[in-house]
Structure formats: structure tokens, C-alpha cells
Amino acid sequence: MESWKSHVRAELFHRDCRQRDPFSGLFEKVSRLEEMLTLHMKLSSSDKGSSRCPDEGGILHLRVNELEFLNQQLKQKISDLTSNIYLKEAELQYCHSQVARYRTEAVVLAQGASSLKAGLEEYEYQLECQSKELTALRLEHSSLREELTAANLQNEQLLERWLEEKKEEAERINKYNATQERWQRLAGRLKKRHRVRSRTACAADKPTESKTEPPSS
Amino acid sequence: MANEFPVSREGTANSRHANLTSSLDLSTSLDHSVQTRIFKIIVIGDSNVGKTCLTFRFTGGAFPCKTEATIGVDFREKAVEIEGEKIKVQVWDTAGQERFRKSMVEHYYRNVHAVVFVYDVTKMASFQNLKTWIQECNGHGVSSSVPRVLVGNKCDLVEQIQVPSNTALKFADAHNMLLFETSAKDPKESQNVDSIFMCLACRLKAQKYLIYRDVEREDGRVRLKHQPDPKSNCPC
Ligand SMILES: Nc1nc2c(ncn2[C@@H]2O[C@H](COP(=O)(O)OP(=O)(O)OP(=O)(O)O)[C@@H](O)[C@H]2O)c(=O)[nH]1
Numbered sequence: 001m002e003s004w005k006s007h008v009r010a011e012l013f014h015r016d017c018r019q020r021d022p023f024s025g026l027f028e029k030v031s032r033l034e035e036m037l038t039l040h041m042k043l044s045s046s047d048k049g050s051s052r053c054p055d056e057g058g059i060l061h062l063r064v065n066e067l068e069f070l071n072q073q074l075k076q077k078i079s080d081l082t083s084n085i086y087l088k089e090a091e092l093q094y095c096h097s098q099v100a101r102y103r104t105e106a107v108v109l110a111q112g113a114s115s116l117k118a119g120l121e122e123y124e125y126q127l128e129c130q131s132k133e134l135t136a137l138r139l140e141h142s143s144l145r146e147e148l149t150a151a152n153l154q155n156e157q158l159l160e161r162w163l164e165e166k167k168e169e170a171e172r173i174n175k176y177n178a179t180q181e182r183w184q185r186l187a188g189r190l191k192k193r194h195r196v197r198s199r200t201a202c203a204a205d206k207p208t209e210s211k212t213e214p215p216s217s
Numbered sequence: 218m219a220n221e222f223p224v225s226r227e228g229t230a231n232s233r234h235a236n237l238t239s240s241l242d243l244s245t246s247l248d249h250s251v252q253t254r255i256f257k258i259i260v261i262g263d264s265n266v267g268k269t270c271l272t273f274r275f276t277g278g279a280f281p282c283k284t285e286a287t288i289g290v291d292f293r294e295k296a297v298e299i300e301g302e303k304i305k306v307q308v309w310d311t312a313g314q315e316r317f318r319k320s321m322v323e324h325y326y327r328n329v330h331a332v333v334f335v336y337d338v339t340k341m342a343s344f345q346n347l348k349t350w351i352q353e354c355n356g357h358g359v360s361s362s363v364p365r366v367l368v369g370n371k372c373d374l375v376e377q378i379q380v381p382s383n384t385a386l387k388f389a390d391a392h393n394m395l396l397f398e399t400s401a402k403d404p405k406e407s408q409n410v411d412s413i414f415m416c417l418a419c420r421l422k423a424q425k426y427l428i429y430r431d432v433e434r435e436d437g438r439v440r441l442k443h444q445p446d447p448k449s450n451c452p453c
Pocket residue numbers: 262263264265266267268269270271282284285286287288311312313314370371372373374399400401402403
């Protein structure tokens with residue numbers, strides 16, 4: 001699909017080269033001659049009243065007019081070009097001012113870039129320091145954690161020991177209480193037996209004493 | 218110890234006077250050697266209900282400004298006099314936290330004379346857990362004749378009370394216990410705290426033979442259960 005299009009395009013290009021380019025100068029010349037002819041026609045129509053036949057003076061006259069016309073055209077062209085020059089100068093000035101603005105902008109941006117770069121370097125340095133610090137802290141953290149584990153273990157052991165000692169103390173006190181109670185019971189029994197016995201002794205004493213004692217009367 | 222007792226032999230008529238003198242000696246030396254009786258009272262309940270503070274209020278007469286969780290058990294003693302008899306109230310302030318008591322429990326209940334169950338009136342859970350504590354107590358062969366009391370502590374925190382008195386009273390009745398609602402912190406309640414332990418001591422004094430029984434059973438001999446002395450003048 002595309003190939004025929006490019007082919008047609010190429011052919012048209014060739015035709016242009018062959019048929020138009022060789023005549024481009026001719027067209028210009030023809031248009032200039034046409035301009036001249038119209039001028040001559042105008043001049044001749046204005047001279048018709050004098051009904052002068054064309055002679056050498058007339059030709060010169062034509063020539064002068066022709067030159068005047070050309071002169072006019074050139075003046076016009078000069079004034080066009082001058083105004084164009086002014087325009088271009090203004091454009092140029094604008095461009096210069098733009099350049100200056102962009103230059104200062106570029107300078108500012110370059111400064112910003114360099115300060116950003118410095119900042120980046122600073123941050124990179126800080127990052128490095130902090131990562132080092134982090135590593136150290138991690139290390140410390142892990143060692144502290146180990147210490148904590150050890151302390152917890154020790155705490156657990158101490159607690160066990162404490163409980164063990166409390167247990168022993170409780171056992172000791174329980175035993176002491178039991179001994180105490182047993183002893184009290186025994187002492188109580190002894191006391192009771194002793195009371196009974198001393199009562200019996202007293203009872204046995206009384207009749208003996210009444211027997212041995214001489215009558216009061 | 219037995220050497221301290223000059224055991225008197227059968228005396229003859231001639232040595233009757235000497236016998237009487239030695240009997241007098243024996244009596245005095247017995248009186249001297251019979252030391253103060255000890256009543257072992259354990260204080261049981263959830264952690265943080267104020268067992269340590271209550272026992273300290275009774276034995277030390279003050280509210281401790283700072284307490285740590287009790288580990289295992291703390292022993293406190295107070296000498297009291299009931300009806301002319303000197304008695305040592307030995308209070309076992311037990312740990313409420315399981316990890317601080319696990320290996321000790323059997324020692325708490327061995328030959329215990331009385332049990333004080335404590336809950337925190339501002340914490341319903343501590344009251345609900347009493348069932349577990351009573352179960353533990355029964356599970357350790359504590360006889361039903363061992364006096365038990367229920368103590369609701371922290372009554373000074375009036376605004377935060379969660380356990381209503383009548384609920385506690387019902388519970389205490391159902392378990393045949395006396396109820397004390399008190400505060401270890403409030404100095405005005407100090408006497409009330411004392412009366413918890415004094416009431417128990419009086420009851421124990423009244424049923425002194427019961428105390429011997431457990432010890433005898435330990436010896437392998439079981440004596441018949443004695444009823445508590447009805448003529449006791451216990452303040453409660
Ligand atoms: N307001 C108030 N606070 C109390 C009272 N009794 C105890 N406390 C507080 O309750 C907290 C626990 O008291 P403890 O006596 O250590 O509790 P515990 O029952 O012995 O606890 P464990 O030893 O862990 O079983 C402490 O901060 C005491 O200050 C009280 O009567 N009133």
C-alpha cells in the first residue's frame with residue numbers, strides 16, 4: 001500500500017525537477033517584462049494626445065521613466081528593508097534579553113544544583129554515619145538482649161532459690177509448731193497427772209495427820 | 218526437753234514432805250516450760266487484694282506505704298492475751314500469684330488452725346475467685362472444724378465498690394463463715410482488722426483440744442473430736 005504512494009511521490013518530484021526548475025528564471029523574467037509592458041502601455045496612452053511618433057527622444061523618455069519606476073521600486077524596497085532591519089534589531093534585542101535572563105537563570109540553577117549536590121553528599125555522609133551507628137546499636141541491642149535473657153534466667157533462678165528457702169522455712173516452722181503442740185500436750189498431761197497425784201497425796205495425808213496429831217482437848 | 222521434768226517416783230510415807238515439795242517444784246517447772254501456744258492462721262486470696270497490708274496492719278499496727286507481691290509466704294507474729302493466757306498468733310501471709318506459690322501450697326495448709334479468705338471489694342473477680350480458694354483449701358484436707366472467716370478489704374474506696382455487702386454476706390453464710398468488711402488502709406478500721414484475728418484466736422482458744430487432734434493424727438493416733446468449750450467468752 002505504502003510503496004505505490006512513495007513511488008508516485010518520487011515520480012512527481014522527478015517531474016518537478018525536469019519540468020519546472022529549468023523554467024524558473026524564465027517566469028521571473030516574463031513577469032518583469034510584463035511589468036515593463038504595462039508601464040509602457042500607460043505611458044504611451046498618456047502620450048497619445050501629443051501623437052508623437054516614437055523616436056529617439058521618446059525612447060529616452062521611456063528609459064527615464066523606466067528608471068524612475070525602478071528607482072521607486074528600489075526606494076520602496078529600501079524602506080521595507082529598513083523597517084525590517086528595525087524589526088530584526090528589536091527581535092535581536094529581545095533575544096539578547098532572553099539570553100541574559102536564561103543565563104542568570106542557568107547560573108541560579110547551577111548554583112542550586114551544586115548546593116543540592118553538596119546536600120546530597122552531606123546526606124550520603126550522614127546516611128553512612130547513621131548506618132554505622134545503626135549497626136553499632138544493633139550490636140548493642142543484641143548484646144543487651146542477651147544480657148536481659150541472662151538476667152531473666154538469673155531472676156528465675158533466684159526466685160526458685162527464694163521459693164526453696166521459703167519452703168524450707170515453712171517446713172521448719174510447721175515442724176516447730178508441731179513439736180510445740182506435742183510438747184504442750186505432754187506438759188498438759190503431766191500437769192493433769194501431777195494434779196491428780198498431789199490431790200491423792202493430800203487426801204492420803206489428811207487422815208494420817210489426824211491420826212498422829214494429839215487430841216487438842 | 219524431757220530432762221527438764223523431774224519425774225516423781227512413788228514416794229514412801231517418810232518422804233511425804235519431800236514429795237510435796239518436789240510436787241510443787243514440778244508444777245512450777247511445768248508452768249515455766251509450757252510455752253505460749255501458737256495459733257497458725259493463713260491468709261488466702263487473689264493477688265493484690267491486700268493480704269500483706271491486712272496482716273501488717275494486725276501485726277505492725279500500720280499500713281505499709283509500699284508493698285511488693287509476696288513471694289512464697291511471709292511469716293508474721295503477734296503475741297496476744299486472751300482470758301489471761303498468752304497466745305502467739307502466727308499469721309502466714311501467703312502469695313496470691315500462682316507462680317509465687319505453686320510449690321508451697323501444701324505447707325500453707327499443714328496443721329493450719331484457721332483460714333482467712335480475703336477478697337477486694339472493688340474487684341468482683343477477686344470475690345468470684347473465692348470459690349477456687351475454698352476448693353483448694355478443702356482439697357488440702359483442711360477439716361470443716363477449722364474456723365474460716367471472709368474478709369472484704371479496701372472498703373475505704375467507697376466509690377469503687379463492686380461487691381455488694383449482701384452478696385458477700387450470702388456467700389459467707391453459705392460457707393459457714395463470718396464476714397468482715399474492712400480496710401487495711403483506713404486507720405479507723407484498725408480495730409476491725411485486729412478483731413478478725415482476735416475473733417479467730419478466741420475461737421481457737423475455745424476449741425483448743427481440736428488443735429491437738431491434728432497433731433495426734435500425725436503421730437498415727439486419732440483422738441475423738443472435742444466440741445469447743447461452750448463457755449468461751451470470745452468477743453465475736
Ligand atoms: N485503698 C486501699 N488500698 C489497699 C488496701 N489494702 C491494700 N491496698 C493496696 O493494694 C495493693 C496490694 O496490696 P498487698 O497487700 O501487697 O496485696 P497482696 O494481697 O498481699 O498481694 P500478693 O502478695 O501479690 O498476693 C497495694 O498497692 C496496697 O497499697 C486498702 O485497704 N485500701
